[in-house]
Amino acid sequence: MGEKDVVTWNIMITHLSKQDDDMELARKLFDEMLERSVRSWTAMIAGYVQCGNSKEPIRMFTDMEAAGGTPNEVTVVAVLAACADLGTLDLGIAQDSFYKMKERTIVSWSAMIGGYAMHGQAEEALKLFSKMSCIVNEGCGFFSSMARDYEIIPQIEHYGCMVDLLSRSGLLQEAHEFIKNMSIKANGVMWGALGGCKVHKNVELAVEAIKHLLVLDPLNDGYYVVLSNVYADAWRWEDTARVRMLMRDQGVKKMPATNS
Template sequence: MKAPNLNQIVIRAQQQLLTNPNPQFLNPLLSQLTNSRNAFFDLYNQMLSQPFSHNHYTFTHALKACSFHNARSKALEIHAHLVKSGRYLDLFLQNSLLHFYLAHNDVVSASNLFRSIPSPDVVSWTSLISGLAKSGFEAQALHHFINMYAKPKIVRPNAATLVAALCACSSLGSLRLAKSVHAYGLRLLIFDGNVIFGNAVLDLYAKCGALKNAQNVFDKMFVRDVVSWTTLLMGYARGGYCEEAFAVFKRMVLSEEAQPNDATIVTVLSACASIGTLSLGQWVHSYIDSRHDLVVDGNIGNALLNMYVKCGDMQMGFRVFDMIVHKDVISWGTFICGLAMNGYERNTLELFSRMLVEGVEPDNVTFIGVLSACSHAGLLNEGVMFFKAMRDFYGIVPQMRHYGCMVDMYGRAGLFEEAEAFLRSMPVEAEGPIWGALLQACKIHRNEKMSEWIRGHLKGKSVGVGTLALLSNMYASSERWDDAKKVRKSMRGTGLKKVAGCSWVELEMSNNRLGSNLCTA
C-alpha cells in the first residue's frame, strides 16, 4: 500500500477540519506534513484558529517543524503564543521549547527558560545538560548536573542524563568526575544491559587514555555493539597501541558479535599504517574482500591506499589507487605523498600532472609530496615553480613542512646562500627538522661555514635532540672534539637524550623490534 502524497494529506486534513476538528486525528496528519514548510504551517494556523482543534502535541509538532526548517522566528512566535494563551506552564511544552533552543545553540534563551520552570523534571535537566555539553559549555553542563542533587527537590538522573554528563567529562578530560558518574550509574544498575551508557563510559576512558579502565568496562559489558568495539579499537590506536588495536579488530571479526563498519575498518587500517605492519594490513584487506557490502572506495579506499604506501608495498598501492572509482583530493594526495616517500619521484610528478588534468585541485598535503619529490630528484627549478604556484595561484599558505622541503632542496643542491636567504624570508621561525635537514646538507657538502652559522642561530633556542646530535657528530667527524663536547654538554644540561633508533621487522605475522645497537656475530 502506497503512502499518501502531500495533496492527499492536505485534502484529508481539510475534510477533518470541517467534519470533526479533533486534534487526536489532526495531529498525525500535521506530523506527516513536516517536510513541507508551507503545507505544515498552513494547517497549523488553521488548527490554531479553532479552539478545540489543537492541544499541546500540536505545539510540539510545530516546534519540531521549526527545527527541521530552521524557522527560528516561527518558534519565537509559538513561544509567545504559549505565554499569551496560558499554556506556557505546561512542563511538556516547556521541555519542547527548551529542546528547540538548545538544538539551535541558543544557550542564553535555553538557560532563561530553564530558570523559569518551577519544577524541572529529569527531561528538563537532561536536555539542558546535554545541550550545554554539545554547545561547548561543558563546565556549565557539569555544574547543572551537580545541581540536580540540590535541595529542596532532588531529581534522580536517568541513563540519558549520565551519558550527557559523561560526554561533558570527556570533552574536559575530567577523569575523576567521570569515575564518580560511572560509579553512580553502577549503583543505579543503569550500566547493566544499557549499551548506550556503557559506550559513553567506554568512550570517556578511551579518550582520556585510561585504556585499562576502558578494557575493563568493555569486558564487563553485557551487551556490546559495533560502537563498543570501534570505541575500544580507536582508544588503542589513538594511544599508539596499534597492535592491540588490530587484536581488538581481529577478535571482533572472529567473534561475530558485531560487524565492523567503515569507521572500524578505517581506524584499524590507520593503525596498521602507523607501525608499517603489512601482514596485518593485508589481513584487513582480505576481510574487506570477504564482505560483499564493502567496496574499496571512499574512506575505506583511501585508508587502504594509505596503509599500502606507508608499508612500502607500492605495487598494491598502484592497484588500490586504480580501484578507487571516486578519487578525491585525499586519494590523490595520499598516493602522491606515498610515491614521493618511497622514491618514485618521477611517478609523483606525473601523477600530480594527471591530477590537475582531471580537474582535482591540490591541497597543502599534496604539495608536500610534490615538493619532497622535487627535493629528492634534484629538480630545483621545478620545486621553486611548484612552491610559488602553491602560494600564489592556489592560495595555500605554506606550512613548516613546505618550508622544510624547500630548504632541503637548496641544501641538497649545495646552494647554501639561497637556503640562507630563503630562511631569512620565512614569515615564521624555522623549526628543528628544517635546521636538521640543512645540517645534513652541510655534512654532505662539508660546509663548515654554514654549520657555524646554524650553530650561532640555534644558540639559546629550543631545538630537538636529533638536530643537536647531528651538529655534534659533524664536529666529531671534523675532529673538532671540543666543539662536539660542548654540544653534548648542552644536551645534557637541558635534559635531552637521544633515543636509540630502531626498526620493525616482520617475521611470520609477528613484529620484532631490533635495536640499532645490536651486534651480529
C-alpha cells in the first residue's frame, strides 16, 4: 500500500469499520498507521461497538489515553455505549469518561442517561435528565431577560453562546432558525457551533454550516477536512473526493496531523 496521509487512512478505516465482516481488515490498517488522529481511534472504537464487541472498545480507549490521545465526544459516546452493554460493573468507566468531558451535547447526556436507565438506576437517570433540561432552560431565560429586564442589547458573543447552547443540546433546527432570525450577521464562531451537528448525524445542516465557514475563511484546511469527514460518515464518497479535489484546486494544504 502506498504512502497515504492520515485523512485517507481514516476514510478507509471508517468505511471498513462500518461492516461487521471487515473489522479485521480495519484493525490491520489501523495497526499499520504510522500516526493516528482522534478520528482513527474513534472509528475503530465505534466499529467494535457496532459489531457487538464491547470489550475491545474499552481496551482501545485505554490504549488511546496511554498514547497521549485526547478523546472527543464521539469517542466518549462510543465508550459509554460499550460500558452500557457490558453491565453495571463497567458503569464506573462510563461515569468517569462522561464527567471528564469538558463539553457535552445531547448525545453524551443521552448515552449516560440511557446507561443508568438500562441498569436499573432510574433515580440517577432522572437526576441527570433534569440537570440537562435545566441548563437549556436557564440559558434561554438569561438571554431573554437581558433586553427585557436589564435593557442590555445582546452582542455577537451573546448570540454565539445561545447558538452553542442550542446546538449542544441537540436543538439543531432551533439553533439554525436562531441564526437566520438574528439582527446581526453570524460569524465563524456561530457557524462553527452549528457545525457540531455532525455529532448528531444531521449531514445537510452540518454541510451548510461548514460551507458558510469556508466562505468566511476559505484557506482554513480544518474546514475542508471536517466537510470531507461529514461526507465520509454518510458514505457519500463522491462528495468526499470532490472536497479533496477542491482543497487541492484552492491551493489549501493540510497541516500535519497530531495524536490529539
